[in-house]
Amino acid sequence: MSLTMKIMIAMLLGAVLGVLVNLFLPGDAFVQAYFVDGLFKVVGAIFVASLKMLVVPLVFVSLVGGVTGLGDVKKLGRIGVKALALYLMTTAIAIAIALSLAVLVSPGQGMKVDAGQAAFKAKEPPPLADVIINMVPSNPVQAMAQGEMLQVIVFALLFGVAITLAGERGRHVLNFFNDLDAVIMKMVDFVMELAPVGVFALIARTFATQGIDLVLPLAGYFLVVVGALLIHGLGTYTAVVRLLAGLNPLRFFSKMRPVMLFAFSTSSSSATIPVNLKTVEKRLGVDSSVASFTVPLGATINMDGTAIMQGVATVFIANVYAVHLTMGDYLSVILTATLASIGTAGVPGVGLIMLAMVLAQVGLPVEGIALIVGVDRLLDMMRTTVNVTGDAAVSCAIARSEGALDRAVFDSDGDEAPAAPGHQDTRK
Numbered sequence: 488m489s490l491t492m493k494i495m496i497a498m499l500l501g502a503v504l505g506v507l508v509n510l511f512l513p514g515d516a517f518v519q520a521y522f523v524d525g526l527f528k529v530v531g532a533i534f535v536a537s538l539k540m541l542v543v544p545l546v547f548v549s550l551v552g553g554v555t556g557l558g559d560v561k562k563l564g565r566i567g568v569k570a571l572a573l574y575l576m577t578t579a580i581a582i583a584i585a586l587s588l589a590v591l592v593s594p595g596q597g598m599k600v601d602a603g604q605a606a607f608k609a610k611e612p613p614p615l616a617d618v619i620i621n622m623v624p625s626n627p628v629q630a631m632a633q634g635e636m637l638q639v640i641v642f643a644l645l646f647g648v649a650i651t652l653a654g655e656r657g658r659h660v661l662n663f664f665n666d667l668d669a670v671i672m673k674m675v676d677f678v679m680e681l682a683p684v685g686v687f688a689l690i691a692r693t694f695a696t697q698g699i700d701l702v703l704p705l706a707g708y709f710l711v712v713v714g715a716l717l718i719h720g721l722g723t724y725t726a727v728v729r730l731l732a733g734l735n736p737l738r739f740f741s742k743m744r745p746v747m748l749f750a751f752s753t754s755s756s757s758a759t760i761p762v763n764l765k766t767v768e769k770r771l772g773v774d775s776s777v778a779s780f781t782v783p784l785g786a787t788i789n790m791d792g793t794a795i796m797q798g799v800a801t802v803f804i805a806n807v808y809a810v811h812l813t814m815g816d817y818l819s820v821i822l823t824a825t826l827a828s829i830g831t832a833g834v835p836g837v838g839l840i841m842l843a844m845v846l847a848q849v850g851l852p853v854e855g856i857a858l859i860v861g862v863d864r865l866l867d868m869m870r871t872t873v874n875v876t877g878d879a880a881v882s883c884a885i886a887r888s889e890g891a892l893d894r895a896v897f898d899s900d901g902d903e904a905p906a907a908p909g910h911q912d913t914r915k
Contacts, residue, residue, distance in 0.1 A: 500687060502694050522870075531685060534753075537685075538761060541678065546779075569885050581873075589803065593802070595801065679745075711803075717894060720873045724880040731883075739897075749875075750763075756871055791870075796863075797820075802898035
């Protein structure tokens with residue numbers, strides 16, 4: 488049985504068990520203490536922690552190897568500009584889809600809320616100048632220890648460029664990184680083998696704690712967000728894969744299934760980086776010189792799913808508070824959310840910070856966020872799936888434009904890609 492099938496079965500069993508616990512044993516102290524907040528919580532947390540454990544070393548080592556593999560600093564700059572432009576473009580399209588669908592359906596229309604019912608205090612967004620300054624680590628070791636991905640990416644880029652410019656001595660260092668990269672990828676294999684158990688625990692606990700009574704009052708909002716996520720995920724990314732990457736979208740989504748299942752289970756783009764990076768390179772055929780840069784960057788700044796939630800939430804909160812939004816307000820939402828996805832990258836709680844910025848921009852009460860927090864966990868699982876799929880689609884498009892896409896790997900059948908040691912250039 489393939490790993491993807493094992494994960495899907497584990498996810499289904501976990502969802503069924505979680506729903507049964509929520510429906511028939513919601514107040515059972517023994518089940519809650521020893522299973523929901525005991526076994527499921529411990530196993531799920533260990534699984535997510537094991538994924539996050541690999542993120543920083545994998546990103547650093549892969550990015551250093553990718554930069555040196557380019558052999559040209561100008562090419563690195565070109566890839567960076569393309570990635571930034573495509574991520575911004577897909578984010579703008581995502582929020583436009585969300586606003587259009589939300590205006591059409593009008594979730595929250597006629598819903599009454601007391602002024603004191605919603606209470607939410609949003610964190611202040613950091614000044615843009617501070618975000619730019621903080622991209623450069625004053626202490627790279629500390630940045631790695633704290634998981635500051637933008638700082639890790641910047642240091643890895645500089646380190647890779649320095650290795651390239653160091654000549655013969657740099658090649659000795661590069662050989663070490665290539666060997667280290669193969670070892671870390673083997674660790675990724677270990678964690679992936681444990682995935683079905685971790686996924687089962689995560690999904691079981693989520694559905695055991697998220698009752699249907701939380702979803703029903705917000706069914707309109709919930710379904711509109713899900714609809715927008717599906718339209719963007721299946722529509723926009725199909726266009727990117729077909730038109731920009733020249734690939735078969737059905738095969739792309741088929742090969743992305745393990746990554747999408749990981750993202751849905753963990754609700755974390757960062758934790759999914761190891762699985763996504765391996766899949767993009769080994770199954771989609773994107774050369775490591777491109778994937779090692781675009782995948783970690785996308786996990787940090789590509790927030791299409793989050794942007795969709797913000798668009799629908801803005802219309803929902805406006806309807807609840809009976810505030811009329813003009814066309815200018817909608818354009819302002821698109822612009823603010825798109826730029827905020829870059830400007831607040833890497834900040835904890837970035838999704839709610841971005842939403843608070845968008846609401847403030849169009850004069851809506853920030854307290855309205857409290858109305859949607861109850862169902863945000865389930866939606867977070869779905870929008871994370873959209874985010875990581877977008878990272879892979881953009882990576883394929885950029886790889887094709889750079890002549891770094893191996894069609895033979897992409898067209899190969901099977902659950903796993905052909906064996907390829909380390910991160911070697913397998914272009915045909």
